[in-house]
Amino acid sequence: MSLAADRASEARSLRLTALTKEFTTFTAVRSLDLEVPAGSFFALLGPSGCGKTTTLRMVAGLEVPTSGTIHLGDDEITYEKPYRRPVNTVFQNYALFPHLDIHENVAFGLRRRKVKDVDQQVKEMLALVELESQASKKPPQMSGGQQQRVALARALINRPEVLLLDEPLGALDLKLRRSMQIELKRIQTEVGLTFVHVTHDQEEAMTMADTIAVMNGGVIEQMGSPAELYENPRTTFVANFLGQSNLIAGSVAAVDADVVRVDMHGTQVSIPIDRSHTRSGDGWVGIRPEKVLIAPAGEPIDAPGNHMTGGIITDVSFVGVSTQYLVMMPWGQELMSFEQNTGRRAVLDKGTKVDVSWRPEFAFLLPSSQDVNAGVHEEV
Amino acid sequence: MRRGRFTGYWLMAPAALWLALFFVIPFYSLLATSLFDPEGSVLTGYDVDYRFANFVDALDQFWEPLFRSLWYAAVATAICLVLGYVLAYAIAFKGGRWRNFLLVLVIAPFFTSFLVRTLSWKLILADDGFVVDTLQFLHLLGEDGRLLATPVAVIAGLVYNFLPFMVLPLYASLEKIDTRLVEAASDLYASPTRGFLKVTLPLSKPGVVAGTLLTFIPAAGDYINASLLGSPNQRMVGNVIQNLFTSTGDYATAGALSVILMAIIVAMVMVYIRTAGTEELV
Numbered sequence: 001m002s003l004a005a006d007r008a009s010e011a012r013s014l015r016l017t018a019l020t021k022e023f024t025t026f027t028a029v030r031s032l033d034l035e036v037p038a039g040s041f042f043a044l045l046g047p048s049g050c051g052k053t054t055t056l057r058m059v060a061g062l063e064v065p066t067s068g069t070i071h072l073g074d075d076e077i078t079y080e081k082p083y084r085r086p087v088n089t090v091f092q093n094y095a096l097f098p099h100l101d102i103h104e105n106v107a108f109g110l111r112r113r114k115v116k117d118v119d120q121q122v123k124e125m126l127a128l129v130e131l132e133s134q135a136s137k138k139p140p141q142m143s144g145g146q147q148q149r150v151a152l153a154r155a156l157i158n159r160p161e162v163l164l165l166d167e168p169l170g171a172l173d174l175k176l177r178r179s180m181q182i183e184l185k186r187i188q189t190e191v192g193l194t195f196v197h198v199t200h201d202q203e204e205a206m207t208m209a210d211t212i213a214v215m216n217g218g219v220i221e222q223m224g225s226p227a228e229l230y231e232n233p234r235t236t237f238v239a240n241f242l243g244q245s246n247l248i249a250g251s252v253a254a255v256d257a258d259v260v261r262v263d264m265h266g267t268q269v270s271i272p273i274d275r276s277h278t279r280s281g282d283g284w285v286g287i288r289p290e291k292v293l294i295a296p297a298g299e300p301i302d303a304p305g306n307h308m309t310g311g312i313i314t315d316v317s318f319v320g321v322s323t324q325y326l327v328m329m330p331w332g333q334e335l336m337s338f339e340q341n342t343g344r345r346a347v348l349d350k351g352t353k354v355d356v357s358w359r360p361e362f363a364f365l366l367p368s369s370q371d372v373n374a375g376v377h378e379e380v
Numbered sequence: 381m382r383r384g385r386f387t388g389y390w391l392m393a394p395a396a397l398w399l400a401l402f403f404v405i406p407f408y409s410l411l412a413t414s415l416f417d418p419e420g421s422v423l424t425g426y427d428v429d430y431r432f433a434n435f436v437d438a439l440d441q442f443w444e445p446l447f448r449s450l451w452y453a454a455v456a457t458a459i460c461l462v463l464g465y466v467l468a469y470a471i472a473f474k475g476g477r478w479r480n481f482l483l484v485l486v487i488a489p490f491f492t493s494f495l496v497r498t499l500s501w502k503l504i505l506a507d508d509g510f511v512v513d514t515l516q517f518l519h520l521l522g523e524d525g526r527l528l529a530t531p532v533a534v535i536a537g538l539v540y541n542f543l544p545f546m547v548l549p550l551y552a553s554l555e556k557i558d559t560r561l562v563e564a565a566s567d568l569y570a571s572p573t574r575g576f577l578k579v580t581l582p583l584s585k586p587g588v589v590a591g592t593l594l595t596f597i598p599a600a601g602d603y604i605n606a607s608l609l610g611s612p613n614q615r616m617v618g619n620v621i622q623n624l625f626t627s628t629g630d631y632a633t634a635g636a637l638s639v640i641l642m643a644i645i646v647a648m649v650m651v652y653i654r655t656a657g658t659e660e661l662v
Contacts, residue, residue, distance in 0.1 A: 062563050082566045083575075095564035099582045108578075109568035158568070 011038030012073030014059065014162050014194060019068035021054050028054040030218040031068065036162070036196055036211075041188050043197045043209035047241070047375070051218040052198045053092075056164050059196065060089045072161055083112070088155035089164040093171060094147045096139035102126070102150055103135040109158040125157040128187065145176045152184070156191065165197040169204065181207050202242045206230070214238050216375065230288075232275050236366055239286050241375030246292060246335045247284040249368070255279055260365060265331040269306040275364040282368035289336035291362040294327060297353040305360040311335070313352045323347050327356060413635030426631065434636040442620050442637055449617040450644070452531070453600035456538035457546075460595045461588065463539070464546030468587070469580075471547075472554040486547050498537055498608050505533050505609065529611035537605035545594040553587030554580070589656050597645055617641055 014036040021029040029051040036042045044052040057063040059070060061082030070078045077085055088109065096105050103122055110118045126132045129149040139147055148168060155163055168184075169177045185208045188195050199205050205212050206226040213223040214237070222234045229242055239245040250264035260276040262269050264285050271285065295301045297309065314334060315326035318341075325337045325348065335356065341347075348354065384390075414434055416426045439446070471482045489497055504511055505527040515521035527533050557580060565575035603618030610616075617637060624634035 060567055062567070081571075082563075083569045083571055087567075089564070089567045091560060091564055093560065095558065095560040097561060097564070097579060099579075099585075108565070108570075112569040112574060112578075154568070 011192075011194070012075075012161055013038045014196070015071040016055070016059070017069045017071070019055070019058060019070065020066045021051070021058060021063060022066045027218055029058070029065075032218075032220060034213060034220065034223075036194060038161075038194055039192050040210045041185065041195045041197065041208055043199060043205035043212045044215055045199055045202060045205040045212050045242070046215035047200055050215040052200075052215045053166055055215070056089070056166055056196065056198045059162065060087055060164055061085050062089075086161040087164060088158050088160040089166060090148075090151045090155050090168045092166045092168070094139075094151040096147055096150055096154070098139055101136050101138055102131065102142070105139065105150055106154045106157055108154060113158075121157060125153045128156075128190075129153045144172050145180065148172060148180060149183075152187070156187070156193070159191075160193065162194045162196060165195060167199055168197070169199075169201075177204070184208060206242070212242075214241060216241075231362075232364055233286065234277050234366070235374070236284060236286075236370040236372055237375040239364070239366065239375075240373070244289055244336060245286045246289060247286050247366070247372050248333060248335070249282065250285045250365075251282045252278065252280050252365075259360070262365060265329070267306065267308050269363060270360045271363045271365045272361055275361075278365060278367035284366040284368060284370070284372060286364045286366055287358050287362060289324070290322075290338040290340075291358050292327075292335060292337040293357050294325060294337050294339070294348070294354045295357075296348065297355055299355070301355060301357040305357070306363070307355065307357045309355045311354045311356045313348055313350050313354060316347065316350050318347060327354060329356070410635055410638055413631050414639045416632035416635065418630065418632040431632065434632045435640060438633045438636040438640060441633070442617065445615045445620050446617045446637070446641065446644075448615070449600050449641070450648075452535055452538060452606075452614075452616060453596050453602075456535050456542065456599050457592050457596040459535070459539045460543050460546040461592060464543055464550050464591060465584075465588075467543075468547050468550035468554050472551055472557075473559070483548075483551065486544050486551075489544065494541065495604060498541065498604050501533075501537055501540065502528065502608055505536075528609060529614070531610075531614055533609040534606050534614045534616075537609045538599045538602060541602075541605065542595045542599050545598070546591040549590035549594060550584065550587040553584045553590075557583050585656070589653065593649060593652070597649070600645060601641060 014034075016032055016034040019029055019032040019034075020027070032051075032055060034055075044055060046052045054063060058065050061077070061080060061084075065078060068078070069076055072086065077087075097108065100108070103119075103126075106122045106125055107118045110121060115121070122135075123132065126135055129152060131146060131149055131153070134142065134146065139150065142150065148171075151168070165184075169180050172180060181204055184195075188208075197205070197209060209226060211223065212226055212229055214221045214229065216237050222229055222238045229238060233239040233242065233245070236245075236247060239247065248264055250262040250269070252260060253263045253268060254261040255273075256270075258273050259270040260273055260279065262271060262283065262285055269285060276283075293301050294311065294313075301307070308329065310330040311327040313325055314328045317324040320341070322338050322340050325339065326334045327337055328334050337356070412428050413426075415428050415430050415432070416434070417429045417431055418434065418437075467486070471479055471486075475482050503509065506512070507526050507528060512521060512525075512527055515527075516523065516525065521527075527536075561579050561583070562575055565579045566572070570578060601618050603616055603622050606614050606616040606619050607622075621634050621637050621641075624630045624637070
């Protein structure tokens with residue numbers, strides 16, 4: 001598509017350096033460093049109040065940073081007026097102009113820049129978001145999903161170097177949200193622009209983004225591909241906020257060349273060195289629930305290594321594709337174990353005595369100084 | 381639940397009664413007066429003899445104050461619109477936590493009588509008052525220049541008295557505007573001026589229409605400002621009607637002039653609402 005071709009030659013990355021925003025009563029963003037490569041789909045993920053929207057608004061120019069800089073390629077745009085930045089935003093509640101029809105809403109940016117053949121471009125853009133037939137309607141006459149696509153078209157038509165999306169799917173119901181996620185990803189691939197997407201929905205971030213930055217309390221906790229963040233979280237916040245984790249207290253017994261050995265309530269477990277984010281003292285042994293395998297006591301489990309006995313199933317939730325167990329361990333902690341309903345074995349009953357095991361390469365180790373409950377219930 | 385066939389009409393009754401008492405009956409009385417035989421007097425009594433010639437006579441005699449009223453009201457409304465828009469905009473968007481306090485200040489003049497306030501303007505604009513002295517000192521006004529008994533004083537009085545009627549509806553519609561729309565405009569390459577013209581102004585149109593109507597209609601019929609701050613040269617149609625009713629006792633012409641003023645205003649308002657129509661706004 002022509003949009004992609006136009007951009008490819010001049011694609012520039014977005015770089016935030018030591019960006020800070022202080023409001024009178026609190027600091028929203030603390031010395032944030034971030035580089036978004038040109039053409040990528042980047043997600044800023046975090047609970048409400050973590051500073052992600054403030055960061056986005058600073059990039060858009062709607063908020064002036066207290067300190068730090070924002071660069072597009074080699075140009076500094078930290079204090080550039082919003083209407084002079086090659087950056088456009090899809091606002092949280094769309095902010096469509098209620099007095100203009102859909103055609104004029106989409107044409108707004110082009111008209112301000114006195115571009116030629118506006119009508120033709122608007123038609124093409126409305127075709128891209130499949131709303132050609134709605135051009136003469138007013139925004140309040142449209143459904144939430146349609147308004148969302150108008151907001152997207154209104155921003156995209158300007159071919160910004162960076163498109164900012166502020167919780168663009170937050171107001172849609174679950175089903176529509178899922179289909180819009182796929183749609184957004186398709187459009188991003190098609191036009192090849194840099195998308196920076198702000199969301200509190202971890203599933204949304206993982207579905208769409210190439211790179212996710214998890215934000216908490218004004219700082220970035222961890223940044224990487226969805227798989228990287230999920231498989232090897234560096235903080236308890238990331239471990240809990242992005243999916244769920246079992247975090248078990250332990251203490252480092254030995255550090256070998258490629259593994260860290262941890263004493264965990266009498267069992268020694270080993271954790272690959274690149275997944276160990278502490279090398280001494282106490283720590284949290286982390287393991288994702290779907291990596292935790294269980295079997296009735298005494299029966300073999302297909303997971304060499306970390307093997308524990310004496311668990312009792314305290315809760316069974318059958319959710320169709322999988323069954324979610326809670327297993328009370330001898331040290332008094334309930335572990336989560338998610339098992340695919342492959343039919344290989346009948347669903348186990350509550351009260352069944354089980355053994356628990358996981359492959360050592362899936363576990364991770366976090367410093368005990370971090371709050372074990374960080375990020376647990378913040379997904380709203 | 382089954383409702384009586386007439387429930388709707390019963391519910392309308394209070395409003396209908398109100399309209400009958402305070403609009404239909406007085407209006408009928410005025411219309412009847414305008415068709416009186418002008419030969420009648422308080423002593424001999426009046427006859428309704430359908431003298432439509434009263435309208436022609438009234439227009440013929442008093443077209444000048446009638447036209448002047450509409451002209452003064454239009455100028456005053458335009459000035460009120462500019463001042464009122466700035467004021468309402470400042471209160472709505474820059475007022476912060478002082479918004480309610482500032483609104484109270486806007487309506488504070490209503491706590492004193494209209495007449496007293498206009499009389500005090502007479503003192504302020506008096507020939508030996510400080511305003512005239514200052515203007516003369518600055519050579520903005522000639523040696524024997526004055527403000528009282530000039531169109532300036534009458535229009536200034538109208539602006540002063542009707543400004544709150546402009547500010548309040550403007551404030552109400554400006555205050556409702558989602559500031560995110562203004563942000564969206566600036567995100568879409570609109571400078572602050574363009575954003576105002578393309579987003580804020582069109583969205584405040586209902587307030588502009590309501591404010592101009594609420595200012596223009598009473599200002600066109602006003603006679604207090606012209607009689608206290610003007611001279612016979614600034615006589616407005618309200619002064620003429622008041623004079624005809626109370627001094628001359630020419631009820632027929634006074635009634636005819638009132639009906640004409642009303643008809644002109646209704647016609648102008650209808651054309652105005654048609655062209656500046658607000659029904660397209662949601």
